[in-house]
Amino acid sequence: MPHVLVAGPRPAIPARPVRAVRVRLDRAALRGWHLRLLERLAQREDCRLSVEAVEGTTPILPANAELLFRLEATIHGLPRPGLSTPAAPVALAPYEAAEAGAPDLVIDLSGDGPAGEDGAVWRLDVDGVPGEAGLLASLFAGRIPVAALRDGQGAAVAAGRLGAESQTVMLVAFEDYLARTITLIEAALSGGASCELPEGALAPLVPAGAFDIAGWTVRRRAAENLGRRIARRLYGLCFHGERWRVGWRRTQGPDLIDLRRHPPGGWTDLPDDGRRFYADPVAIARNGSVTLFMEEFDYSRAKGVISAVRFGPRGPVGRPEPVLERDTHLSYPFVFEAGGEVWMIPESSRSATIDLYRATQFPGGWAHEAVLVEGVVASDATLLRHGGRWWLFATVREGGGSFSDSLHLWHAADFRGPWTAHPRNPVLIDVASARPAGPIVLRDGALIRPVQDCRGGYGAALGLARILRLDEDGYAQRVEARLAAGPDWPGSRLHMYSAAGGLEFIDGSRRPPMRLRRG
Structure with missing residues (x-):
């Protein structure tokens, strides 16, 4: 007769204590991955979530980064919005209205939080550079980024070497890195993340505790250098690319x-x-x-x-x-004549619809006539x-x-x-x-x-x-x-x-x- 394994009773897993977790974000630099992180944290039974929105003093990413992402999304047919897409601060309202009071833990993703504050504070850096700029800086430098969450003394509470499906399309890699950064933060909250640098990883660029003036200087210089690299890539895509x-x-x-x-x-x-x-x-x-x-x-x-x-x-x-x-990108204008009029079905996959337009003054004057199919990319x-x-x-x-x-x-x-x-x-x-x-x-x-x-x-x-x-x-x-x-x-x-x-x-x-x- 076949060998049968009978499972015994599983040992009870002690419930993790509920902590009041406050996520600090730069109101002017909010992106899709921040909202995804908040959604995930709000679903955790061990987390009582609130948000503190602050006014940052330096940009998280250079101003031309979004232009690069939009251009790559169009060239490669990538979906937008995504984890890297800027988000409106109004999306924080449900979390800002949450229970106030002193938090047990602050996860500071603003890049400019005050140093030396009381209580447990975690801050994110990538290859030692605070904020998201470290992700792109590593990508442009051809490095595999190492992300770390550090406490107020600069000691790592979680660290990981991030992966991406593409190292040549910056938007794909950046969004893959952001998705895994969310994983790292959740793993740190669950207590299962490693705090050791992965084998073979380079030492962090910022020494422990240098998240005040020194950290700001490193981040500012990194952002300026990254902006120049992005500009060169944009030029290459537009004028030296296919x-x-x-x-x-x-x-x-x-x-x-x-x-x-x-x-x-x-x-x-x-x-x-x-x-x-x-x-x-x-x-x-x-x-x-x-x-x-x-x-x-x-x-x-x-x-x-x-x-x-x-x-x-x-x-x-x-x-x-x-x-x-x-408002959305249009392409592939399938034009045809029927019933004595001219019609067009342009591709607008980002709207998740197939739409029909009618020419009111050929070749222009196009009026939206109908949604032929909805809910499809x-x-x-x-x-x-x-x-x-x-x-x-x-x-x-x-x-x-x-x-x-x-x-x-x-x-x-x-x-x-x-x-x-x-x-x-x-x-x-x-x-x-x-x-x-x-x-x-x-x-x-x-x-x-x-x-x-x-x-x-x-x-x-x-x-x-x-x-x-x-x-x-x-x-x-x-x-x-x-x-x-x-x-x-x-x-x-x-x-x-x-x-x-x-x-x-x-x-x-x-x-x-x-x-x-x-x-």
Whole structure:
């Protein structure tokens, strides 16, 4: 007979005494991770929580850090807000109204709390630098940060070497570090955290007890140096990083769908002024001319809007002009005509909705018409009229993971909805062929779906997939061609495809040559 283990009664775990814990925060430097920490502490049975909001005298992070985070979030499709996002002080109101009185413990995260105060006080430093600046400073220096909670005498009560999924995307690493900092604080409260520096960790940069004038000086100098490093990285992202661009050409004979390769003669770049890039081209032919819609990303604002430009016999007439802007970042303007009017579904994944707009004064004057699908983080929504129904394609990010590998479908009798989710969603999980890359093309009786091949990163290559099955019970496709950057499209990425009225468009990126200073 099988061996059976019978568990005996577990020894009772003594309940930890309830402590009055006060968290001290800089009202002007509040971030998402502080609110997450307060939520976690408020749920603890051994913690009676209150908050003290103070006016700090030095910034926790350099002023350009948030611009870096916003730019990286847009480039890499990262969700915001997050743990690093600035938060409004009004979010502290429920905790500030909590029971007052002398606390048993103060967790000082303000970076500027008074030294030598009575009672138990814990302060956070990273590699010896008080506050969050130590996290970014370690990241820019290529170090693995060591975080420590110290008491009023500078002795560590908890220490840990923090990890991150990425060491190249600062926002990802910074938020990973902040999440683990919360873990460290909770472990210290539970009494289970190690107070020893991890094996091989460097000695702290600030000697014990130096959290007054000396600590302020070290922190100020670190913040100034960090600000310069962030500025250099911002410059690199904007001017020496990969630059997205749109290419166009007139079709005289076979197009890209027929050729399954780049056409002879290559592509003409849509010019930009160096202060913005254009991407996600979607063209529509109307009233005898072609209008190209696209994402316009302004580096100074770190935000995308939808712009449009009309094409004449010699190419674009003027420069693209913004036609739709919202509070959130917009991209991938899927434009189509139905019922004698022009409609648009821009990507606005940060709003967790798929939205429909109607042109009231083409190509501008866009009015919000309906929410087609809500409660989804969807990318590159693309419509298709097929088999007497409307079909909506988009990749959906659920519970983390990639934005590009999970294809979902919806169908409806009318494009305004209501939309029904396909019962087999996700109908495809494949980072090489799930994410849409432009309008679906009907060619010789076959539906050809441009797809993004993201095996080499976001938008690395363009695939052409033949739809083999599309109905309310199933979906199938077969990728028949893959096109990448090369001699006819210099760069490192080929992202999407659109065509209308004898013109076709692609986009992608390339790294511009570095400008070297003399001297």
